[in-house]
Each structure stands twice: as C-alpha cells, then as structure tokens.
Amino acid sequence: xxxxxxxxxxxxEGGNPIPSSVISDPAPDPVHPPHxxxxxxxxxxxxxxxLFYLAGDVGPHPTVVxxxxxxxxxxxxxxxxxxxxxxxxxxxxxxxxxxGSPGIFSIHNxxxxxxxxxxxxxxxxxxxxxxxxxxRIVLGGHSMGGFASASHARTDEHLLGVFLIDAWNVGNTGxxxxxxxxxxxxxxxxxxxxxxxxxxxxxxxxSTAAEVLAHRTDWNFLSWAKDLTRCPLLVIGASKAGGEExxxxxxxxTRDGGKVTAVTLPSDHSFQDHRIALAAEVVDWLQKLLx
Numbered sequence: 001x002x003x004x005x006x007x008x009x010x011x012x013e014g015g016n017p018i019p020s021s022v023i024s025d026p027a028p029d030p031v032h033p034p035h036x037x038x039x040x041x042x043x044x045x046x047x048x049x050x051l052f053y054l055a056g057d058v059g060p061h062p063t064v065v066x067x068x069x070x071x072x073x074x075x076x077x078x079x080x081x082x083x084x085x086x087x088x089x090x091x092x093x094x095x096x097x098x099x100g101s102p103g104i105f106s107i108h109n110x111x112x113x114x115x116x117x118x119x120x121x122x123x124x125x126x127x128x129x130x131x132x133x134x135x136r137i138v139l140g141g142h143s144m145g146g147f148a149s150a151s152h153a154r155t156d157e158h159l160l161g162v163f164l165i166d167a168w169n170v171g172n173t174g175x176x177x178x179x180x181x182x183x184x185x186x187x188x189x190x191x192x193x194x195x196x197x198x199x200x201x202x203x204x205x206x207s208t209a210a211e212v213l214a215h216r217t218d219w220n221f222l223s224w225a226k227d228l229t230r231c232p233l234l235v236i237g238a239s240k241a242g243g244e245e246x247x248x249x250x251x252x253x254t255r256d257g258g259k260v261t262a263v264t265l266p267s268d269h270s271f272q273d274h275r276i277a278l279a280a281e282v283v284d285w286l287q288k289l290l291x
Contacts, residue, residue, distance in 0.1 A: 059131025069143025174216025241269035
C-alpha cells in the first residue's frame with residue numbers, strides 16, 4: 001500500500017501522466033457511439049431513477065456502479081464521463097426517496113439499494129441489453145456512497161474491485177453525536193446535515209441523526225477491515241475532510257492482507273479543486289485492474 005499527497009499536475013507521486021480519457025475525448029465511433037440510457041433499478045418494490053453511461057465500441061464492457069453521497073448534491077458525473085471515455089459503462093442512480101426516486105430515504109435503505117444496484121447489473125437480461133461484462137463489475141462511491149460500497153463489499157466475492165472516495169465513516173459520526181445532548185447535539189446535527197434541502201423524501205436532519213446514533217457501533221467502517229480483503233481496494237481521502245479516517249481504513253485492510261491503493265489529495269470533501277486529479281486516480285486504477 002502506498003500513500004501520496006499529490007497535486008493536480010500528475011496522476012500519482014511517481015509523475016505518471018494523466019490518463020487521456022480524463023482530459024480528452026476518444027475518436028468518434030459512428031457504428032458504436034457512446035450513449036446513455038435511463039433505467040429504473042428495482043429495490044424492494046420501487047424503481048430507483050438511474051442512468052447508464054454506456055461506452056462506445058463493441059461490448060461487452062467492464063462496468064462501474066457509482067454511488068453518490070448524502071444527500072447527493074455532488075453526483076460525480078464528470079467522473080462517470082471520464083470512466084466511460086476509458087471504455088467502461090457506468091451506472092449512476094438515486095436511492096429510494098432521493099431526488100425523485102419513490103420510497104422513503106434512510107441510510108439503512110441506501111445499503112439495500114447498493115446491493116440492489118449490483119444485482120441489477122449482473123442480471124443476464126440487463127447485461128445483454130446494455131453490453132455489460134458481468135465478470136468485471138466494480139463498485140464505488142463518494143462519501144455515503146463509499147460507505148455503502150464498503151458495506152456491500154463485505155459479502156460480495158465476485159467484484160473486480162471497489163473504490164472509496166473520501167468515504168463517510170457513519171459510525172464515527174454517531175459517536176460524535178453521542179458525546180453531546182440537547183441544544184448542543186441539535187446544533188451539531190444542523191451543521192452536519194445542512195444541505196438536505198428538498199432532496200430526500202421522508203428524512204430530516206434529526207431523523208438521519210437518530211439513525212446514525214442507533215448504528216454507531218455496527219456502522220463504524222474501521223471494524224469492517226477483515227471483510228474488505230476480497231478484492232482490490234482504492235481508497236482516496238481528502239486532506240481537508242475525511243482523509244485521516246480513510247487512511248486508517250486503508251491501513252487496517254492492508255494489515256489484514258488486502259490489496260489496497262491509498263491516496264490522499266489536498267482538497268475538500270467534494271475535491272472541488274482536484275477534479276482532474278480525482279478522475280486520474282480512479283481511471284488509472286480501473287485500467288490496471290484489467291491488466
């Protein structure tokens with residue numbers, strides 16, 4: 001496992017060039033052009049709003065399931081496009097109760113929805129229709145999406161790889177909430193969940209905090225390390241946000257025998273000034289999985 005604190009000019013500390021798909025469009029393929037397809041991903045009786053970014057050229061293609069964070073204002077669609085330009089399909093989606101998908105939002109439901117999304121791309125009819133190589137499925141996500149990706153990976157032996165983008169350690173947030181009470185807790189919750197807006201159906205900052213508090217032990221991802229050794233793992237932390245906890249997770253998985261690539265970028269939780277560097281890290285790692 002290697003750690004690097006890097007800038008945007010190179011893909012890694014070794015000075016490797018940024019993958020071309022991150023910064024340039026591929027040559028057009030008039031016969032098999034890249035395209036998108038809106039789909040409904042079934043999860044517990046509901047159809048989650050989802051969009052496939054489908055790669056050009058003849059398939060089947062390796063495929064990434066890309067999960068957004070809480071509440072999903074940052075969807076990392078620039079990353080999805082870069083991954084597609086590299087020859088991968090990408091499935092993006094909104095969880096039940098999020099951004100117009102039917103149902104009630106909760107973090108517990110998000111974990112179920114991540115499972116459902118992976119099941120969906122492995123279905124033989126879906127794989128045939130959308131050109132998916134079901135032997136090469138990668139699951140990844142940002143923040144809560146990274147948390148959900150790690151949760152799923154604990155029991156899935158068939159993923160080609162998993163990547164976590166400044167994954168949210170939900171359990172640790174619950175521990176922070178547990179240290180205070182009354183107005184102090186309310187203020188902390190308001191600060192933590194200040195960007196929900198109208199995006200989540202059936203959930204509020206306080207209901208989410210109650211869920212996080214209730215699961216603060218079993219949702220601490222540092223306790224999952226032994227179960228995250230089944231496939232290669234990429235952990236990208238943000239130095240100004242969750243970088244330290246992501247580093248700790250990477251180290252724990254490595255100690256338990258996992259194959260981990262770990263990078264810390266000098267940026268905030270959304271990598272707002274390191275979008276190219278973020279995409280470079282993910283795409284480079286994905287392409288190496290195919291070798």
